[in-house]
Amino acid sequence: MGDTLLEIQNLHARAGDAQILNGIDLTIRPGEVHAIMGPNGSGKSTLAGVLSGRPGYTVTDGSVRFEEKNLLELEAEERAREGIFLAFQYPVEIPGVTNNYFLKASVNAIREHRGEESLDAIDFLSMAKEKMAIVEMPKDLMARSVNEGFSGGEKKRNEVLQMLLLEPKLAILDETDSGLDIDALRVVASGVNALRDENRSMLVITHYQRLLDYIVPDYVHVLAEGRIQRSGGKELAHELEAKGYGWLGLDEGASA
Amino acid sequence: MSSLLDANERFVALADAIAARDAHPGDAITSLRETGRAAFAERGLPHTRLEEWRYTNLAPLSGLSLEPPSEDGRIDRSLLESLATPVFACGLAVFINGRPQEALGGLPAGDVSLTSLRDADPGTAGRLVDVKQHPLAALSAATTEDGIVVQIPAGVALEHPVHLVFVSSSPDAPSVSSPRVVIEAGAGSRAVVIQDHVSVAGGHAHFTNAVTEVHAGANSDLQLAVIQREDDADIHASNVAVHQERDSRFASHVITLGGRLVRNDLNVVLAGSGAECTMNGLYLGTGDRLIDNHTLVDHAVPHCTSHELYKGVLADDSRGVFRGRVVVRPDAQKTDATQQNPNLLLSDGTEIDTKPQLEIYADDVKCSHGSAIGRIDEEALFYMRARGIGQRDARALLTRGFAAEILATLPGEALAEALTADFVARMTGGTGA
Numbered sequence A: 001m002g003d004t005l006l007e008i009q010n011l012h013a014r015a016g017d018a019q020i021l022n023g024i025d026l027t028i029r030p031g032e033v034h035a036i037m038g039p040n041g042s043g044k045s046t047l048a049g050v051l052s053g054r055p056g057y058t059v060t061d062g063s064v065r066f067e068e069k070n071l072l073e074l075e076a077e078e079r080a081r082e083g084i085f086l087a088f089q090y091p092v093e094i095p096g097v098t099n100n101y102f103l104k105a106s107v108n109a110i111r112e113h114r115g116e117e118s119l120d121a122i123d124f125l126s127m128a129k130e131k132m133a134i135v136e137m138p139k140d141l142m143a144r145s146v147n148e149g150f151s152g153g154e155k156k157r158n159e160v161l162q163m164l165l166l167e168p169k170l171a172i173l174d175e176t177d178s179g180l181d182i183d184a185l186r187v188v189a190s191g192v193n194a195l196r197d198e199n200r201s202m203l204v205i206t207h208y209q210r211l212l213d214y215i216v217p218d219y220v221h222v223l224a225e226g227r228i229q230r231s232g233g234k235e236l237a238h239e240l241e242a243k244g245y246g247w248l249g250l251d252e253g254a255s256a
Numbered sequence B: 001m002s003s004l005l006d007a008n009e010r011f012v013a014l015a016d017a018i019a020a021r022d023a024h025p026g027d028a029i030t031s032l033r034e035t036g037r038a039a040f041a042e043r044g045l046p047h048t049r050l051e052e053w054r055y056t057n058l059a060p061l062s063g064l065s066l067e068p069p070s071e072d073g074r075i076d077r078s079l080l081e082s083l084a085t086p087v088f089a090c091g092l093a094v095f096i097n098g099r100p101q102e103a104l105g106g107l108p109a110g111d112v113s114l115t116s117l118r119d120a121d122p123g124t125a126g127r128l129v130d131v132k133q134h135p136l137a138a139l140s141a142a143t144t145e146d147g148i149v150v151q152i153p154a155g156v157a158l159e160h161p162v163h164l165v166f167v168s169s170s171p172d173a174p175s176v177s178s179p180r181v182v183i184e185a186g187a188g189s190r191a192v193v194i195q196d197h198v199s200v201a202g203g204h205a206h207f208t209n210a211v212t213e214v215h216a217g218a219n220s221d222l223q224l225a226v227i228q229r230e231d232d233a234d235i236h237a238s239n240v241a242v243h244q245e246r247d248s249r250f251a252s253h254v255i256t257l258g259g260r261l262v263r264n265d266l267n268v269v270l271a272g273s274g275a276e277c278t279m280n281g282l283y284l285g286t287g288d289r290l291i292d293n294h295t296l297v298d299h300a301v302p303h304c305t306s307h308e309l310y311k312g313v314l315a316d317d318s319r320g321v322f323r324g325r326v327v328v329r330p331d332a333q334k335t336d337a338t339q340q341n342p343n344l345l346l347s348d349g350t351e352i353d354t355k356p357q358l359e360i361y362a363d364d365v366k367c368s369h370g371s372a373i374g375r376i377d378e379e380a381l382f383y384m385r386a387r388g389i390g391q392r393d394a395r396a397l398l399t400r401g402f403a404a405e406i407l408a409t410l411p412g413e414a415l416a417e418a419l420t421a422d423f424v425a426r427m428t429g430g431t432g433a
C-alpha cells in the first residue's frame, strides 16, 4: 500500500527541562492498531502529549508527519480537527459546563472543519444516544458537569464516548484501562473495537498486557528510557507479561 | 478636595433643580427628598479615606456635570423590547430616567399591586435606609423623581415575576436618575421581582442611583434579581436594604454586566428567627471598569441562616471590590452563615480586593467564609482544545462554566438564558477573553 497515516522520525522531546524522548521512530498506516507498553515514567504520556499538542513539551529534534502535514506545526485544536484524538489518562473535570453542551460543541467544531452542517440539540442527542448505548453510559451523565463527580470508570467511558462521536483517524488511548475493573474494561474495549475499521488507526498505550486481550494489536512496541527498545507482534505483549520489563534489561520491573 | 467640594455643591444644586421641576409638598417623594438633601448637604460624596470607600474612587462621578434627566427619553415600545431582559411577567412597570411610563407598562397586575410612589403614603419609602450612613442613598433620595411600591398581599403566591424595567438615556448631557423601589411582601406571600436596568446606547454618561427597600413579612418567600446591563460609559449605584421577619426566605441575585463604575450595597437584617437569606452575585469586569460589592448581613436574632456566594470574572484592566460583612449579635445563637467570593482573573491587568469581615458575638454558631482568586484552568483548556474547540471558544466556555453556578440559580429559565447569552457576548467582546 505504501500509504502512511503517521510517521514519527527520530523524535526527541523535553518535558519542562527534562529530556524524556530520545529518538522515537514509528510508522502507522491506516487501519493499524499499535500498542505501546513500557514501565512507569518511560515517556508514554509524553509521546501522547507531543502528538496531541499538549503545552509544556519542547521537540528538540526529529519530525512527525500526519497524512501530508507537519503535525508539530499545528495547534492542539487543529490536530483534533484533522482527526487526532487523545483519550486522556486523567480526564479533566469542568464545573459548570454540562457534558452534553461540551460534547455538542466539540462535535460541531469538528463538523465545521470538515465542511459539514452543525448539529442542533435534537440531532446531536439522537446521535449521542446511539453511542452512549455502546459504552453503557447512564443518561444522567450528559446533564452533569463534564467528568465532575464521575467515577473512574465513568470518566473513561466518557472518553470513549467522545471518541465514538468524533470518529478520529488516529485515536491515542493513554492508559484508558488503568483503574478499571474487568467489566468496565470490557465495555471500554468494545467501544474501541466498535470504531475499528480499515481506515482508522490506533495507538494504545498501556502498562499492562490485559487490555490487549480485548483490543488485539497488530504491533507491540516497548518504550523505555525514551526509546522504542523492541517491536514485535501481539505475542510480544504476552512475553513481556510473563517475563516482566526486567527481561529486556530495563531498570523497572513491572509488577503486573 | 476642592473638586469634591465643588461636586457636592453642584449635586445639591442638582437636587434643588429636580425638586423644583415638580413639587408636591407633603407627598412621599417630597419627604424623601428633604431628608436626603439634608443628609447629603451635610456629608457630601464619600472619599477614599472612609473604610467603606477605600478601593472605590468616585472621581468619574464627581467629575460629571450632571443635569436633571431628560424627560423625553425617545423610547418607543420596540426599542424597549429590544433593551429589556425577556421575562414573562405578571406585572410590568417601565421607568425612563426614573419616571414611570404608564403607556409602556401596563400589563394586568393581577394579585400584585404596583403603585407610583407619588400616590403612596408619606413615609412609605426611606424606612430601611439610613441616609446618614449611606451618602449615595442620601443623594438618591434627594434627587428622586418617583418610584414604585410593589405590594404582594398576604398569602398570595404570584405565578410569574414582577418585571420592573429601568431605562436610562442621556441624549443631550450627562444626567442622573434615582429610582426608588419599595417591595412589601405580605405574610406568607411568594413572589419574584426583577429589577432590570438597561440603557439606550450612545449619548452621554448616565448615573443611575437606585435604592430598593424590601420588607419581607413573616414566612414570605421573595426573590429579587437586580440586573445591571447598562452601557460601559454609565455609572450605577445600587442600595438594596432588606428587613426579614420570622421564617421569611429571601434571595437576591445581583448580576452586574455593564457600567463603567458600579457600586452595590446590599444590607440584610435578619430580624425574626427562622429567617433565611441567600445572596448571590455575579460581576463581569471588562475594559477598565470597576465593580464594587459591599454586603452586610445582620444576624440580629437566633436561628437564622445566610448563604452568600458572589463570583467575579475580571478581564482586561478591570477591577473588582468585594467586602462582605457578617454580624452575629450576642443572642443570635444557632446562626448558620456562609460566605464565598471566588474570582476568575482572565488577564494580568486585573485587580481584585476581596475581604470578608465576620463579627461574631455569639458562641453557638456555624460560620464559614472564603475568597479565592484563580485563573483559567490550563488542563481544562487543553482538554477542550484536544476536542477541537478553539482556544477562544474554550476560554469562553470555561468562563461561562464558572459563572453558571450563579446564572443557573436565577428565577426562570428565560432569564438565565438571556443573561448567560449577554454575559458571553460582553465577555468575548472584551480583549481579555
Ligand SMILES: Nc1ncnc2c1ncn2[C@@H]1O[C@H](COP(=O)(O)OP(=O)(O)O)[C@@H](O)[C@H]1O
Pocket (backbone or CB within 6 Å): A015, A016, A017, A018, A020, A038, A039, A040, A041, A042, A043, A044, A045, A046, A047, A056
Ligand atoms: N513537566 C515535566 N517536567 C519535568 N519532568 C517531567 C514533566 N512531565 C513529565 N516528566 C517526567 O518525564 C518522565 C516521563 O513521564 P511520562 O511521559 O508521564 O511517563 P509514562 O506515561 O510512561 O509513565 C517521568 O520521569 C516524569 O516524571
Ligand SMILES: [Mg+2]
Pocket (backbone or CB within 6 Å): A044, A045, A046, A089, A174, A175
Ligand atoms: Mg502516563
